[in-house]
Amino acid sequence: MSADVPARVVLRDVGPRDGLQNEPPVPTAAKVELIEALGGTGLTEIEAVSYVHPRAIPQMADAAEVWATVAPRPEVRYSALVPNLVGARRALEAGFTDIEVVVSASRTHNLRNINRTPEESLAAIAEVIDLAHADGARCQVIVATAFGCPYEGEIPEDQVVGYAVRAVRAGADSICFGDTTGMGSPPRVRRLVGGFRDREPDHELALHLHDTRGTGMANLVAGLELGVERFDASVGGLGGCPYAPGASGNIATEEAVYLLHELGVETGVDLDHLLEVAATAERLVGRELPSRLLKAGPRTRLSPL
Amino acid sequence: MSADVPARVVLRDVGPRDGLQNEPPVPTAAKVELIEALGGTGLTEIEAVSYVHPRAIPQMADAAEVWATVAPRPEVRYSALVPNLVGARRALEAGFTDIEVVVSASRTHNLRNINRTPEESLAAIAEVIDLAHADGARCQVIVATAFGCPYEGEIPEDQVVGYAVRAVRAGADSICFGDTTGMGSPPRVRRLVGGFRDREPDHELALHLHDTRGTGMANLVAGLELGVERFDASVGGLGGCPYAPGASGNIATEEAVYLLHELGVETGVDLDHLLEVAATAERLVGRELPSRLLKAGPRTRLSPL
Numbered sequence: 251m252s253a254d255v256p257a258r259v260v261l262r263d264v265g266p267r268d269g270l271q272n273e274p275p276v277p278t279a280a281k282v283e284l285i286e287a288l289g290g291t292g293l294t295e296i297e298a299v300s301y302v303h304p305r306a307i308p309q310m311a312d313a314a315e316v317w318a319t320v321a322p323r324p325e326v327r328y329s330a331l332v333p334n335l336v337g338a339r340r341a342l343e344a345g346f347t348d349i350e351v352v353v354s355a356s357r358t359h360n361l362r363n364i365n366r367t368p369e370e371s372l373a374a375i376a377e378v379i380d381l382a383h384a385d386g387a388r389c390q391v392i393v394a395t396a397f398g399c400p401y402e403g404e405i406p407e408d409q410v411v412g413y414a415v416r417a418v419r420a421g422a423d424s425i426c427f428g429d430t431t432g433m434g435s436p437p438r439v440r441r442l443v444g445g446f447r448d449r450e451p452d453h454e455l456a457l458h459l460h461d462t463r464g465t466g467m468a469n470l471v472a473g474l475e476l477g478v479e480r481f482d483a484s485v486g487g488l489g490g491c492p493y494a495p496g497a498s499g500n501i502a503t504e505e506a507v508y509l510l511h512e513l514g515v516e517t518g519v520d521l522d523h524l525l526e527v528a529a530t531a532e533r534l535v536g537r538e539l540p541s542r543l544l545k546a547g548p549r550t551r552l553s554p555l
Numbered sequence: 556m557s558a559d560v561p562a563r564v565v566l567r568d569v570g571p572r573d574g575l576q577n578e579p580p581v582p583t584a585a586k587v588e589l590i591e592a593l594g595g596t597g598l599t600e601i602e603a604v605s606y607v608h609p610r611a612i613p614q615m616a617d618a619a620e621v622w623a624t625v626a627p628r629p630e631v632r633y634s635a636l637v638p639n640l641v642g643a644r645r646a647l648e649a650g651f652t653d654i655e656v657v658v659s660a661s662r663t664h665n666l667r668n669i670n671r672t673p674e675e676s677l678a679a680i681a682e683v684i685d686l687a688h689a690d691g692a693r694c695q696v697i698v699a700t701a702f703g704c705p706y707e708g709e710i711p712e713d714q715v716v717g718y719a720v721r722a723v724r725a726g727a728d729s730i731c732f733g734d735t736t737g738m739g740s741p742p743r744v745r746r747l748v749g750g751f752r753d754r755e756p757d758h759e760l761a762l763h764l765h766d767t768r769g770t771g772m773a774n775l776v777a778g779l780e781l782g783v784e785r786f787d788a789s790v791g792g793l794g795g796c797p798y799a800p801g802a803s804g805n806i807a808t809e810e811a812v813y814l815l816h817e818l819g820v821e822t823g824v825d826l827d828h829l830l831e832v833a834a835t836a837e838r839l840v841g842r843e844l845p846s847r848l849l850k851a852g853p854r855t856r857l858s859p860l
Contacts, residue, residue, distance in 0.1 A: 358860070400858040432847075433854040435817035436776065463854060464810035464847045465817070468772045471741065493858045497851035505769035512740035512770070540847070542737075542769045546802035549738040549768065553705040553798045555663070 254477035258516040262295035262456070262482050263288050263503050265531060266316075267331055269488030271300065271309045272499055273535045278312045280534040282319045287527045288485060289323045292519040293503070297350070297482070300331035301340040317344050329390070333364065338378045342385045349382055350390045350426070351375045353417070355410040356399030359430075368413055376420040383421060390424035391417035392458060396442060398433030400493040407438075411445040424454040426482065429469070431493050432462020436472035443476045456480035459501050461540070462491045466501035467509055474515065481506060486528040486539035502541035504528050508548055521548055559782035563821040567600035567761070567787050568593050568808050570836060571621075572636055574793030576605065576614045577804055578840045583617045585839040587624045592832045593790060594628045597824040598808070602655070602787070605636035606645040622649050634695070638669065643683045647690045654687055655695045655731070656680045658722070660715040661704030664735075673718055681725040688726060695729035696722035697763060701747060703738030705798040712743075716750040729759040731787065734774070736798050737767020741777035748781045761785035764806050766845070767796045771806035772814055779820065786811060791833040791844035807846035809833050813853055826853055 266285045270276060285298050298320065304311035313330070322328060329348035330341040341349050353371040354360035360368045375391060382389040395402075396410045414425045427442055439457070446455060457473045459466050459481065470481060484500030491497040507519045528544045571590045575581060590603050603625065609616035618635070627633060634653035635646040646654050658676040659665035665673045680696060687694040700707075701715045719730045732747055744762070751760060762778045764771050764786065775786060789805030796802040812824045833849045 362860075398854055401860055403855065403857055432851060435814065437818065462847060462851045463813060464772055464807065465814055466772075467769055468776050468814060471773050471776065491851060494851040498847050502769065508768060509740065509770055509773060513742065542767060542803050542845070546737060546767045546796060546799040549703055550708065552708055555667075555706055 255474050255513070256477060256479045256515065258479070258518070259474070259510060260295055260480045261293060261503060261506055261517055261519065262297060262329070262480065263293050263485055264297040264458070264482045264500060265484040265486065265488040265503070267297040267300050267310070268482070268500060269484040271307055272489035272492055273309070275309045276534055278315050278319065281312070281316045284485075284527075284531055284534060285316070285320050287530055289326045291524040291527055292517070293524075294325060294518060295327045295329065298328045298330060301337035302331070302333050314340065314344060332378065334374060335377055335381060338381050342382065342387055347387045348390070349378070349387060350392055351378050352392045352394050352428070353413055354394040354399075355405045355413050356395040356402045358401040359395045359399045362401070372413065372416050372420065375417065379421040388423040389421070390426055390456070391422040392426040392428045393417070394428040394430045396427035397429040397438050398431070400431045407441045407445050410442060411449060414446055415449050418450050418453055424456060426456040426458050428458040429460045431491055432460035432466070432498070434459060434469045435465050436468050439469050439472040440476065443473060443478060447476070454480070456482065458482035460491065461487065461498050461501045462494065467505065470501065470506060470509065471513070474513070485524065486531040486544055487541040488531050488535065488539060498540040502528070502539075502543065505541055505543045508543050560779050560818070561782060561784045561820065563784070563823070564779070564815060565600055565785045566598060566808060566811055566822055566824065567602060567634070567785065568598050568790055569602040569763070569787045569805060570789040570791065570793040570808070572602040572605050572615070573787070573805060574789040576612055577794035577797060578614070580614050581839055583620050583624070586617070586621045589790070589832075589836055589839060590621070590625050592835055594631045596829045596832055597822070599630060599823060600632045600634065603633045603635060605638075606642035607636070607638050619645065619649060637683065639679060640682055640686060643686050647687065647692055652692045653695070654683070654692060655697055656683050657697045657699050657733070658718055659699040659704075659735075660710045660718050661700040661707045663706040664700045664704045667706070677718065677721050677725065680722065684726040693728040694726070695731055695761070696727040697731040697733045698722070699733040699735045701732035702734040702743050703736070705736045712746045712750050715747060716754060719751055720754045723755050723758055729761060731761040731763050733763040734765045736796055737765035737771070737803070739764060739774045740770050741773050744774050744777040745781065748778060748783060752781075759785070761787065763787035765796065766792065766803050766806045767799065772810065775806065775811060775814065776818070779818070790829065791836040791849055792846040793836050793840065793844060803845040807833070807844075807848065810846055810848045813848050
């Protein structure tokens, strides 16, 4: 292993938001149950909801109700994804102290998603960041399609890094490179993380990895070996790829925890407990989730003789 | 990437044998179809059948008929797994020039599987190797449970390496460390490959990796960075883990090819063609296979605007 491998990483579980957003709708109570269960596993960051328009994403229409019902834990940082100033106001008024906004590095993807160019999105994001800061909250900018676009294909790394740096200049507290449709590979991780570090060596950086093509864990190791300390993952591998029906989405949190612990990297997460929550997530959405570890159990779970 | 990463690796598809052995039985014609289809993808090694007793593994009862029906390609090396001298004679008489034998590094696992200690297995293996060599054939020794045992748990690396070195002394042309139940992780790959290379720096070495716990691709990269040039994989991720019902088994060949190509490592395999064969494999066994890439397609397959 590289000498840069951190001794400890922070995993943010995005299952309640990014995961459930790509599943058939579940009841409000199920979302609350999932968020509260995840908070008991040792995870210190949970992406809880998004304040998006219910016409755009009906799965998140009850965000306010979910968040009003959850009993938050003091040791967990909960975040909300917001699409714009209106959503940001709602999130901040609901008490969130961590919000996330998205800009796609692919012009085509950004235009199709929100009918804005990435430049127009970045201008709006600057206002969201100012609003968050005025409220004493933190704002992370997620650069989506950072590893490739389902429409355009390759997105040059300097274009991706360029948008990330502009977000930093606009005040983003954290940058997250999102592998929206699972097009990442270890060399792309190295070029992207390296390119950003060259420009912003000390800025907080996270990776949001998907396992749509089986490269998720190899990408995680590549990021880790570059010293990346923050990764998104989704309990059970909850969620899917919106561009490939039936395909996997986020890396599974328990698989990330298992691999990190095998690598000697601390996460603070109780793996057995998290596996129970993954089983709960599977029950809540009523379908078999893609996590392999959920089926097999950790290597310490031996067969009876 | 480490400077040791080879420019090209050999993938052996073990789907027709190791894969189908862990699926409900399929007709002889389906096995022939799969073997012949794999031979057209650019793969140069295929584990075709095993000559085991039909009471032990009914899925392979028609091995002789399968192999008599397949039209072999001159550019492909086909191998057969054999459990003992009787099986080895059958394989060699059928014309195989590559055979494989197995010894488990776990005493408990070996005793439960074939009622022999690993030492007794190694003595028998020496006779199989001699028989193969007398026939001008090659013999690979697969050291199973090399990364851990479903009954014993940890198997000390020096014990695993010790059996591998004894197999080399007995004339094994190639050693393959088998992650029988998917307990491998990158540090274990490094300790095992490093330990073997310390004793046998120039001997042919292969890794047989499973993805039962989501670590398969990270383990592949770890092996690659140590210069390992031979990996087993199974088209579609065909097969499962016999110790965890419903769990994944072998790494999927197309996911290995995809990742290797992304890493700039040649395989000689036509990925699109292999994905077609993976779809065929899925049809032949009549269940959804675990390969993620099979569902999503390669990153070059873009969405329509």
